[in-house]
Amino acid sequence: MSHSKDPSKDTSRAASGLDRGEQHDVTELHAAVLREKPDPVEGFEPVNLWVVAGIAGLLFWGGAYLTQYSGRFEAMEFSEIPHGKPAPVAAVAADPLAAVKREGMLTYNAVCALCHGEDGAGKAGVAPPLAGSDWVNADGPNRLMRIVRHGLKGTVKVNKDVTWNPANDPSIVMGSQWEAIGASNEKLAAVLTYIRSSWGNTGAPVTAPMVADGLAPVKERSGDDNWTQEELLKVPASGAGAPAVAAGPATPEQLKAQFEALPADQRQALLKELSK
Numbered sequence: 001m002s003h004s005k006d007p008s009k010d011t012s013r014a015a016s017g018l019d020r021g022e023q024h025d026v027t028e029l030h031a032a033v034l035r036e037k038p039d040p041v042e043g044f045e046p047v048n049l050w051v052v053a054g055i056a057g058l059l060f061w062g063g064a065y066l067t068q069y070s071g072r073f074e075a076m077e078f079s080e081i082p083h084g085k086p087a088p089v090a091a092v093a094a095d096p097l098a099a100v101k102r103e104g105m106l107t108y109n110a111v112c113a114l115c116h117g118e119d120g121a122g123k124a125g126v127a128p129p130l131a132g133s134d135w136v137n138a139d140g141p142n143r144l145m146r147i148v149r150h151g152l153k154g155t156v157k158v159n160k161d162v163t164w165n166p167a168n169d170p171s172i173v174m175g176s177q178w179e180a181i182g183a184s185n186e187k188l189a190a191v192l193t194y195i196r197s198s199w200g201n202t203g204a205p206v207t208a209p210m211v212a213d214g215l216a217p218v219k220e221r222s223g224d225d226n227w228t229q230e231e232l233l234k235v236p237a238s239g240a241g242a243p244a245v246a247a248g249p250a251t252p253e254q255l256k257a258q259f260e261a262l263p264a265d266q267r268q269a270l271l272k273e274l275s276k
């Protein structure tokens with residue numbers, strides 16, 4: 001008996017259409033294998049070029065955006081709250097007065113601006129204007145330093161156009177700002193220098209020794225004892241406020257003026273002393 005032939009090699013059966021099992025195209029089989037990704041291996045793979053290009057694009061865009069909208073890298077640039085621009089450091093170093101004004105501005109904005117406004121224009125019903133005020137632009141700072149040291153109450157004629165608190169409303173007062181500014185002659189001098197040289201005001205600078213001299217006669221006065229306009233007008237605006245000892249032999253008029261410039265409690269004490 002002869003062996004029958006290998007059926008796969010039996011082309012005649014395929015051709016006859018009887019063998020439906022083993023007819024595969026080799027290219028078709030390989031295509032399926034080629035489609036599969038290779039198995040992952042350990043090690044470094046290069047980063048996808050699209051990711052690199054994407055990050056480069058973002059960096060470029062970020063740089064362009066900052067150039068356009070950086071606001072000169074000033075934190076307060078876009079703040080809606082009004083803010084003074086601090087003087088550049090170089091200018092401050094070159095000009096000591098600029099440094100004093102800058103310090104005064106910081107105190108002013110932190111303490112006084114709440115009521116008088118950062119622009120010194122005052123606020124209706126809250127506080128009178130400092131811009132254009134006769135008190136602020138006075139020859140000397142004697143009355144000004146008293147206002148900040150002990151406060152102010154009652155009707156105040158600010159300038160020819162503004163009479164503040166004409167009804168003399170006792171609920172409208174400026175309390176002593178001495179503690180709020182840091183209870184220091186330097187701070188007081190700086191804030192007065194600032195308000196006297198801002199918003200079109202033309203007052204000369206104020207120094208700490210001027211404040212020390214000017215306030216010496218009233219250092220016993222209590223911070224709750226607010227000044228009134230009448231009292232302040234008796235104090236000479238410039239020069240030593242109300243010197244305890246006159247430079248030369250004082251005239252009776254001078255002595256009387258000095259006596260009247262003293263606060264009420266000191267006048268009382270002096271009278272008592274003299275009547276002994």
Ligand code: HEC
Nearest residue numbers: 112115126127128129133135152153154165172173174177
């Ligand atoms: C709580 C609100 C308030 C604060 C804070 C305040 N003031 Fe006043 N200020 C007033 C009021 C109110 C008056 C008017 C008082 C009156 O009715 O007699 C006044 C009056 C004045 C006056 C005299 C009037 C004028 O317009 O020139 C000066 C000067 C002044 N203030 C300076 C300052 C300074 C400097 C500071 C900060 C150290 C300050 N004030 C802080 C409310 C305030």
